[in-house]
Amino acid sequence: MASSLSLGSIPSSSIHLQWPCRKSNIACSLQTPSILHLPKQSSPDYSDHTCSTVKTQPQQWNPFQRAAAMALDVVENALVSHERHHPLPKTADPTVQISGNFAPVPDQPVKRRLPVTGTIPDFKNGSASYACRFTETNRSFKNELWGVRHGTGVANAGLVYFNGHLLAMSEDDLPYHVRVTKSGTWKPLADMILMPYLKYFRFLPDGKKSHDVEIPVDGPTMIHDFAITENFVVIPDQQVVFKLPEMIHGGSPVVYDKNKKSRFGILAKNATDASVIKWIDTPDCFCFHLWNAWEEPETDEVVVIGSCMTPPDSIFNECDESLKSVLFEIRLNLRTGKSTRRPITSDSEQVNLEAGMVNRNLLGRKTRFAYLALAEPWPKVSGFAKVDLSTGQVKNYIYGDQRYGGEPLFFPRNPNSKNEDDGYILAFVHNEKTWKSELQIVNAMNLHLEATVKLPSRVPYGFHGTFISSKDLEKQA
Numbered sequence: 278m279a280s281s282l283s284l285g286s287i288p289s290s291s292i293h294l295q296w297p298c299r300k301s302n303i304a305c306s307l308q309t310p311s312i313l314h315l316p317k318q319s320s321p322d323y324s325d326h327t328c329s330t331v332k333t334q335p336q337q338w339n340p341f342q343r344a345a346a347m348a349l350d351v352v353e354n355a356l357v358s359h360e361r362h363h364p365l366p367k368t369a370d371p372t373v374q375i376s377g378n379f380a381p382v383p384d385q386p387v388k389r390r391l392p393v394t395g396t397i398p399d400f401k402n403g404s405a406s407y408a409c410r411f412t413e414t415n416r417s418f419k420n421e422l423w424g425v426r427h428g429t430g431v432a433n434a435g436l437v438y439f440n441g442h443l444l445a446m447s448e449d450d451l452p453y454h455v456r457v458t459k460s461g462t463w464k465p466l467a468d469m470i471l472m473p474y475l476k477y478f479r480f481l482p483d484g485k486k487s488h489d490v491e492i493p494v495d496g497p498t499m500i501h502d503f504a505i506t507e508n509f510v511v512i513p514d515q516q517v518v519f520k521l522p523e524m525i526h527g528g529s530p531v532v533y534d535k536n537k538k539s540r541f542g543i544l545a546k547n548a549t550d551a552s553v554i555k556w557i558d559t560p561d562c563f564c565f566h567l568w569n570a571w572e573e574p575e576t577d578e579v580v581v582i583g584s585c586m587t588p589p590d591s592i593f594n595e596c597d598e599s600l601k602s603v604l605f606e607i608r609l610n611l612r613t614g615k616s617t618r619r620p621i622t623s624d625s626e627q628v629n630l631e632a633g634m635v636n637r638n639l640l641g642r643k644t645r646f647a648y649l650a651l652a653e654p655w656p657k658v659s660g661f662a663k664v665d666l667s668t669g670q671v672k673n674y675i676y677g678d679q680r681y682g683g684e685p686l687f688f689p690r691n692p693n694s695k696n697e698d699d700g701y702i703l704a705f706v707h708n709e710k711t712w713k714s715e716l717q718i719v720n721a722m723n724l725h726l727e728a729t730v731k732l733p734s735r736v737p738y739g740f741h742g743t744f745i746s747s748k749d750l751e752k753q754a
Contacts (some may be wrong), residue, residue, distance in 0.1 A: 379737055379738050381737060382409060382734060382735055382736075382737060383409075384409060386408065387406055387407070387408040388406060388407050388408070388733040388734075389405075389406040390405075390406075391405040391406065391407060391730050391731060391732065391733070392730075392731045393405055393728055393729070393730050393731075394728065394729045394731075395718075395726065395727055395728035395729055396727060396728055397718065397727070397728045397730070398690065398701060398718065398727060398728075405730050407730075407732050407733055407734075409734055409736075436741065436742060436743040438743060438745050438749055441484075441749075441752050441753055442454050442484070442753070443745065443753065474491075474492075474494060474497065475491070475492040475494050475498070475500065475512075476489040476490060476491055476492065477489070477490045477492055477510060477512070477544065477548075477551075478490065479546060479547075488549065490544070490548055490549065490550055490551055491550075491551060492512060492542065492544075492551050492554070493551055493554075494514050495537075496518055496519075497518060497519040498514055498515065498517070498518050498519070499515070499517040499518060499519065499531055499593075500512070500513060500514070500515075501565050501566065502564075502565065502566050502567050503567065504567040504568075504569065504570035504581055504583075504641075505546070505570065505640065505641045506570050506571050506572045506579060506641045506642075507571070507572060507641050507642065508545060508546060508572065509543050509544060509545060509546060509570075509572070509579060510543075510544050510545075510546055511541055511542070511543060511567065511570050511579060511581055511609075512541065512542040512543075512544060512554075513539075513540075513541055513542075513564060513567070514539070514540050514541070514542060514556075515537075515539040515540075515562065515563045515564070516533055516534050516535065516537045516538075516539050516561075516563060517531060517532070517533055517534075517563055517593070518531075518532060518534045518537065519531060519532075520532050520534075529593045531593035532593070533563075533588065538558055538560065539558070539559045539560060539561065539562045539563065540556045540557060540558045540559060541556070541557050541559055541581065541607070541609055541616070542554045542555070542556050542557075543555045543556075543557065543579055543609060543611060555611060555614070557609045557610070557611075557614055557615070557616050558616060559607060559609075559616045559618065562585055562605075562607065562618065563585060563586050563587075564581075564583030564584060564585050564586070564605070564607075565584065565586055565592070565602075565631070566583060566584055566631065566632070566633075567581055567582070567583040568582045568583060568584070568633065568634065568635055568647050568649070569581075569582045569635045569639075569640060569641070569644050569647070570582065570641065571641060571642050571643040571644075573643075576608075576610070577610055577611045577612040577613075578608045578609060578610050578611065579608075579609045579611065580606060580607070580608055580609075580643075581606075581607040581608075581609065582604070582605075582606060582607075582621075582635075582644075582647065582666060583604075583605060583607065584602045584603065584604055584605070584630055584631050584649070585602070585603050585604075585605045585618075586600065586601070586602050587600075587601050587603075588600070599655070600629065600655050601627075601629065602629040602630055602631045602652060603620050603622075603627060603630070604620065604621045604622055604630045604647070604649065604664060605618045605619065605620055605621065606618065606619050606621055606666070621664065621666060621669050622664065622669050622671055623669055626669075626671045628651055628652075628653055628662070628671075628673075629651070629652035629653050629655060630649040630650070630651070630652070630662055630664070631649065631650055631652040632649065632650040632652065632658070632683065632684040632685075632741070633647060633648045633649035633650055633661065633684060633685050634647070634648060634684075634685075634686065634687055635647050635648070635687070636687060636689060636697050636698070636700070637687075638689060638692055639697065644666065644697060645665060645666055645667055645697050645698075646663055646664065646665060646666065646697055646698050646721075647663075647664045647666055648661055648662070648663055648664075648685045648687045648702055648721070649661060649662050649664060649685070650662075650682075650683070650684055650685060651673060651675075656738075657681040657738065658676075658681055658682050658683060658684075658738070659675055659676060659680075659681055660673055660674050660675035660676050660682075661673075661674050661682075661685035661702065661704065662674075663698070663721070663724060672724055674702070674719055674724045676704070676706045676717065677706075677708075678710070679708060679709045679710045680706050680707065680708050680709070681706070681707055681709065681738065682704040682705055682706040682707065682717070682738070683704065683705055683738050683739045683742070684704070684739070684741055684742060685702045685703070685704050686702065686703045686704065686742050686743070686744055687700055687701070687702055687721055688700055688701060688703070688744040696722070698721045698722050699721070699722060700721045700722075701718055701719060701720060701721055701727065702718075702719040702720075702721050702724075703716060703717070703718055703719075703744065704716070704717050704719070705732075705736040705739070705742075707735065707736060707737075707738065712735065713731070713732070713735070714732045714734070714735050714736040715729050715730060715731050715732055716729070716730040716732060717729055718730070
């Protein structure tokens, strides 16, 4: 599911609970996906953790196929029976993970004439409207056919707009090409093809895909993110790995392997094979997200900015130790093969900094600022921080009493501005007192609240989002 908010110019220079005029076109869109994908017509009972098995049989099976199917059924039933005797860990228990405002919401048709407090920055035409739609993924088709517990593919981890295509993505399925219509619906068009274990490829500006480069890793590794510079891709190969047999014992399939050594691979963007990759060890370093990277030729270093988590697998496993997510500068020396890292913020200003971004117009080049969620009290987000990467200075913006949000999204006011922070921060914010949600628009330079848009339905705490201009929406494939 994705939430879509369209914004437009407001005729008054100072607005307090004014009603924008209705327009027929979409001006721009901010999407943030919800935690769980559900079908349109039903709500599951999360108190039942068991999963029934639906069996189908092709009309024409030869004896070997029937024997193989029977053997697989025996193995599957034995595993399922064994699994039912183990309580779900909190990290996988729906009654924990999707309770409160983490819970999914139903479809919300397009709602226009939204109440606005403050002044929405100038946009081309349009008006403030909101919609919340399900993306028709393979999972939704399987859910309609077999029930909500069957089928994979939620397309709910993030969104990317590239070459006229809006892609909804998740790590458990292929990216989905979706199209936002003027009525606010999301139409899936095609799947792109991605294959495991670990492969690197790139797309040219015209959308043509390069050949795959197979990256040598010893086993299935949790790689949620990677970084780019002007000439390289930076690939993390860290200590959080997949071990499916752990599920048999009631554990998480994502675990911390203390015997593995963390490292980063530096590969030329235009590489045709992995023989030229340079691996640099980074002991005891697990970054779930990398915010930016750039080259410093004078020292032969690649600089990586990321949030390092301890314990590394704390978001996947139950742990007595509290999660810490610290913003680090990691330096990878291409000449010596050594690495160094340092915390960017001082001990007195240490808070959990997760989920955010830099000015995306400067990805791969040196940036001064990062905008990161204040992930406290974990796992909620009470605001965001504007961090000066050169000085370590932190300026916090708090959403308000009992208000929590998701990832702060920065978009530039003018792509050609000389000031890196000349733009706005957008965030969906939920009030746990009133159980109402809103969009907050904050000036990124001074962290002053510019406008608040009241939303017609609750917005669950979500993952990554994106901002799409009216021109890009008009050019959708």
